[in-house]
Amino acid sequence: MQVLRKLLLPISVVYGLIVFLRNRCYDLGIFSSKSFTTRTICVGNLSVGGTGKTPMIELLVRSLHQKYQLAILSRGYKRKSNGFLLSTHKTSVEDLGDEPFQLKSKFQKVAVAVDADRRNGIAQLEQIVKPDVILLDDAFQHRKVKPDYSILLTAYNNIYVNDWYLPTGNLRDSKREAQRANTIVVTKCPKNLSLSERNKIVDKINPKEHQKILFSFLSYNEELKGININLEDLKDKKVTLVTGIANPVPLEKFLLGEGLVFEHLKFNDHHFFTEQEITVLKGKECILTTEKDYVRLKSKLTNLHYIEVSHQFLDDDAKIFETELERFMTTNS
Template sequence: MKIIRYIFFPFVPVYYAVTWLRNKLYDNGIKESTSYKFPVICVGNLSVGGTGKTPMIEYLIRILKEDYNVATLSRGYKRKTEGFQLAEAYCNADTLGDEPFQFYNKFKDDIQVAVDADRTNGIERLRASNFSPDIVLLDDAFQHRKVKAGFNILLTTYSNPYFNDYVLPTGDLREPRSGAKRAHAIVVTKCPSDLTHNEKNNLLKRIKPDESQKVFFSSINYSENVFSEELTKELINLNNFTLVTGIANAKPLVSFLNDKDLKFNHLNFKDHHNFTQNEIDDLAIESLIITTEKDFMRLKDYEELKGKLFYLPIEVSIDNSESFNSMINGFIKTKL
């Protein structure tokens, strides 16, 4: 794969120029963006997948749902429906996409979840609903310039920060690094729990935030338990299981399990993988399967896997969370 990316290096200037020009057209008002008088918060990245957008959206839901009517709006990647879709009891991963369905499955009593590739239409439909959210959280919409979110949170991983990367097809960036200037806050995700003050300062020097931008550091906290829809098991007591992942980067999860000296076989699929019936039949032979919460959304309805399929939840921990939460609430208060 790396060899192929290097072969396509001559196309990098073309991709760079096209995406740079598109941004300039929006920046200068030649292409129109829609802004809103109520709070619209966008969580996104510059790179292709794997920066932790889903747990960040869930973090925002947790700190906001008690005080506001909150809605999430996603594209609904790889869903089998089209247009605007509001999450309801009959929905599943095919209807909504795995990540929006995860939001709905976890927070359905507290928020609204919707999907629409046209975020402008999606926001209008949400605001016209009986629920009429106070706040809309846009999932993975940093490059969706037709909507001008009031607050942009840009995520970049500790292991592969955007300032060390290149645009597609040789690198993983969806647009030039200069796009980071549109962010109001930059969060370096998946940091080691023992990240030092000097390491943070070195990252800040590389990021070079504007005076108006704030930079935060976050890490992933894995649960000590795994869950099915009916049961809970202590992770430390499990061994000789099959780990199934269909996410952009499974390395942190694998490292976490290895650090616990657990024995497992890892089946690693591409991000948002749609499992075939043959693959399900192969998994049905296994006695115990541990997967991510996102993958669980796609696998949990297969009868062949009932009783043997469990997921390991994660949550985001933000360094200096009081400052981060205050920043978010401060923005909301200026809009309400």
């Protein structure tokens, strides 16, 4: 696979040129970026693959929901509906998409909408919901909207400065576009990441004066959801791990580190399970899955548990994050 990706380098060069020209058109004003009256916070990345965007949206909701009325706008990747859709208690996971549905299930009082046209989505939310702030999920590369604050995520094991354009690498946008971010969060770090290694990463990223570089790791909740039991209780069961996410490796490592023995059935990101696959899963003794996969499986299986994941910042970075967020919200009120 790696050899094939290297052979596709000429396509990557063409792709990179197209990305460069597109961004230059926005920089020069040939293509327009629109600002909105409602405050917007963008969460995104420069690459394909999991960097933890949904857990970051959840963190923002938890930080802001007590003081502000929030709305979340997502594209709703692989949903079976079209155009703008504002979720209600009747909206299905197929109509909304798995990640927006997960967010709506967890935060009932927060408006969650999907629209591939981010401008239209924001305009609709301003008219219908009138929120104080709109959280734009996976929107860093969507330059038709100019967000008021941008959080760029990059995974520790594949920091964007070391990457290359698709299909040889995983970059879908130019590295130089990172300069538009207010905060860059290096996600999925080891919990014991040393200060010297952090400094090396900061030197590689070479942030602008206005940018903060923060470090986080994934924290897994050992109190399983679905059927509420503890992770420890699964050690005497025949466990099947089912994942349809971009990068299941951190979860695999965590479970192995906890001494759990399991078979792992891997599916593509945002996978919608077929009837044949559901029949196979029904025959398993105990299924452990991610929260994103759970929302697609919960109506079809009873032998199902999911493990919650959240971002936890290293050392004082949590305080820095909260301070920067509060500064933005109070200076833009």
